[in-house]
Amino acid sequence: MSNVKKAEGKLGVMVVGLGAVTSTFMTGVLMARKGLAKPVGSMTQYDKIRVGEGENKKYLKYNEIVPIADLNDIVFGAWDVYPANAYESAINAEVLKEKDINPVKEELEAIKPLKAAFDKNYAARLDGDNVKQCKDRWDMAQQIREDIRKFKEENGCDRIVVLWAASTEVYVPVDEKIHGSIEALEAAMKADDKEHIAPSMCYAYAALKEGAPFIMGAPNTTVDIPAMWQLAEETKMPIAGKDFKTGQTLVKSGFAPIIGTRCLGLSGWFSTNILGNRDGLVLDEPANFRTKEVSKLSTLESILVPEEQPDLYTDYYHKVRINYYPPRNDNKEGWDNIDIFGWMGYPMQIKINFLCRDSILAAPLCLDLVLLSDLAARSGRYGIQRFLSFFLKSPMHDYTKGEVPVNHLFQQYVMLKNAIREMGGYKADELID
Numbered sequence: 290m291s292n293v294k295k296a297e298g299k300l301g302v303m304v305v306g307l308g309a310v311t312s313t314f315m316t317g318v319l320m321a322r323k324g325l326a327k328p329v330g331s332m333t334q335y336d337k338i339r340v341g342e343g344e345n346k347k348y349l350k351y352n353e354i355v356p357i358a359d360l361n362d363i364v365f366g367a368w369d370v371y372p373a374n375a376y377e378s379a380i381n382a383e384v385l386k387e388k389d390i391n392p393v394k395e396e397l398e399a400i401k402p403l404k405a406a407f408d409k410n411y412a413a414r415l416d417g418d419n420v421k422q423c424k425d426r427w428d429m430a431q432q433i434r435e436d437i438r439k440f441k442e443e444n445g446c447d448r449i450v451v452l453w454a455a456s457t458e459v460y461v462p463v464d465e466k467i468h469g470s471i472e473a474l475e476a477a478m479k480a481d482d483k484e485h486i487a488p489s490m491c492y493a494y495a496a497l498k499e500g501a502p503f504i505m506g507a508p509n510t511t512v513d514i515p516a517m518w519q520l521a522e523e524t525k526m527p528i529a530g531k532d533f534k535t536g537q538t539l540v541k542s543g544f545a546p547i548i549g550t551r552c553l554g555l556s557g558w559f560s561t562n563i564l565g566n567r568d569g570l571v572l573d574e575p576a577n578f579r580t581k582e583v584s585k586l587s588t589l590e591s592i593l594v595p596e597e598q599p600d601l602y603t604d605y606y607h608k609v610r611i612n613y614y615p616p617r618n619d620n621k622e623g624w625d626n627i628d629i630f631g632w633m634g635y636p637m638q639i640k641i642n643f644l645c646r647d648s649i650l651a652a653p654l655c656l657d658l659v660l661l662s663d664l665a666a667r668s669g670r671y672g673i674q675r676f677l678s679f680f681l682k683s684p685m686h687d688y689t690k691g692e693v694p695v696n697h698l699f700q701q702y703v704m705l706k707n708a709i710r711e712m713g714g715y716k717a718d719e720l721i722d
C-alpha cells in the first residue's frame with residue numbers, strides 16, 4: 290500500500306520562461322484536459338510498470354500505484370521577460386498549428402507572465418521589458434517569493450511546483466566559497482554578488498523557501514550546488530535537474546549502451562545540429578553555449594568509461610555543436626557521426642539523422658517532471674531526486690560524496706520504476722519485465 294499523501298486540491302505549476310517549450314506544454318495539457326489531444330510521450334500518462342513477482346505480477350499505470358495529480362487540478366502560472374501571454378507565445382513560437390491552439394485560446398490568454406527576475410548579463414540576446422526592478426539579488430528572491438505566495442492564494446492552490454523552462458544562462462562555475470553553504474549563498478545575495486548569483490538561483494531559492502519543489506530544465510548549474518542541497522534538506526523539498534533530455538542526448542544515452550554492452554570500441558562521436566528558435570538564438574552566444582556544452586558532453590563519459598575498458602574507450606573524441614539556423618525554427622535537425630571499431634580494431638561508422646521537434650519532445654518531460662516532483666514532495670522525499678535522471682541530460686548527483694551521475698537510459702529507467710514501486714509500497718527490484 291502506498292503511504293504517499295493524496296494529491297488533493299489544486300497544483301499550481303509556475304514556469305519560469307513562457308517561450309516555445311512552456312507554451313507547447315501548457316497548450317497540450319489544456320487540450321488533453323478537453324479530450325482534444327493526447328499527451329503522447331508522457332510516462333505518467335502512459336507507462337505501465339510491473340509490480341509484484343511471479344503469479345502476483347501485474348502491470349499498472351503510475352496513478353494506479355501512487356497518487357499522481359490529475360491534469361484537471363493543474364493551474365498554470367509563469368514569469369517571462371516578454372509580456373506575451375501564453376496564447377501569443379504559442380502563436381509566436383510556431384510549434385503548434387493554430388487549430389491545435391485555438392480551442393484553448395481563452396485559458397491560454399489568461400496566463401499572463403509575471404515580471405521576470407532577469408539580468409541581461411546572463412542572456413545578452415534577450416531584451417524584453419517585463420522585468421522586475423530589484424535592489425539586489427536578495428530583493429530579487431524576496432519578490433519571487435511574494436509572487437509564489439500571491440499566486441498560490443489567488444488560485445486556491447494546495448501545492449506549488451516551480452519549473453525552469455527559461456533560456457539558458459551564461460555558465461556559472463561552482464565556487465565553493467559562495468555556493469558551498471546556505472549562509473554563504475545568502476550573504477552573497479545580500480551583497481548583490483551578480484557574478485556568482487544567477488537570477489535562476491533566486492527563483493530556486495524562493496521556490497524552496499516557499500515549500501515548492503524546483504526543477505531545472507535548462508543546463509544552468511543553479512541547483513547543482515551544495516547550498517541548494519542544504520536548503521532542499523532544510524525545507525524538505527525535492528530538487529531535480531538539469532537540462533531536459535529530449536533529442537540528440539536521448540538518442541545518445543539510448544544508443545551508447547549498444548556499443549558498451551557489445552564491447553565494441555569508440556574512437557569518436559561527433560554531434561551537430563541546426564536549430565532556429567529563440568533557444569537557438571540564445572545558445573548562439575558562446576557564453577550561453579558553454580553551459581549547454583558542459584551539460585551535453587557529460588553523457589557519454591559515464592556510459593563508455595575509459596578507466597573500466599581502456600582498450601575500448603581511451604581517448605575517444607567527443608564533440609557537440611549547436612548551430613543557430615533560423616529557417617528551421619523549432620524543428621531541429623541533428624546529425625550524429627559515430628566512429629566505432631570492432632574485431633581486431635577494424636573501423637566502422639554509424640550515422641544518425643534525427644529530424645525532431647524540440648518543444649514537442651520537451652513538453653511531456655515538463656509534465657512528468659512536475660507531476661513526479663509533486664509526488665516526491667508528498668511522499669516525503671527531498672533533496673536531489675536521482676530517480677528523475679531519466680528525464681535529464683546532466684543528472685544531478687552529490688559530487689562531494691563521490692556520487693557519479695547515471696546517464697545510461699535503461700539504468701535510469703530502472704531507477705524511475707523502482708522509485709515509483711517503493712512509493713507505491715512495493716519492493717524495488719531489477720527483474721526483467
Ligand SMILES: NC(=O)c1ccc[n+]([C@@H]2O[C@H](COP(=O)([O-])OP(=O)(O)OC[C@H]3O[C@@H](n4cnc5c(N)ncnc54)[C@H](O)[C@@H]3O)[C@@H](O)[C@H]2O)c1
Pocket residue numbers: 305306307308309310311368369370371405406407408412415417454455456457488489506507508532533534535536566567568647648650651
Ligand atoms: N526544447 C528542448 O528540446 C530543450 C531541451 C533541453 C533544454 N531546453 C531548455 O529549455 C529552455 C526553454 O527552451 P525554449 O525553446 O522554450 O526557449 P524560448 O527562448 O522559446 O523560451 C525561453 C523563455 O525564457 C524567457 N526568459 C529568459 N530568462 C528569463 C528569466 N530570468 N525569467 C523569466 N523568463 C526568462 C525568455 O524571454 C523566453 O521567452 C531553454 O533553456 C532550453 O535550453 C530545451
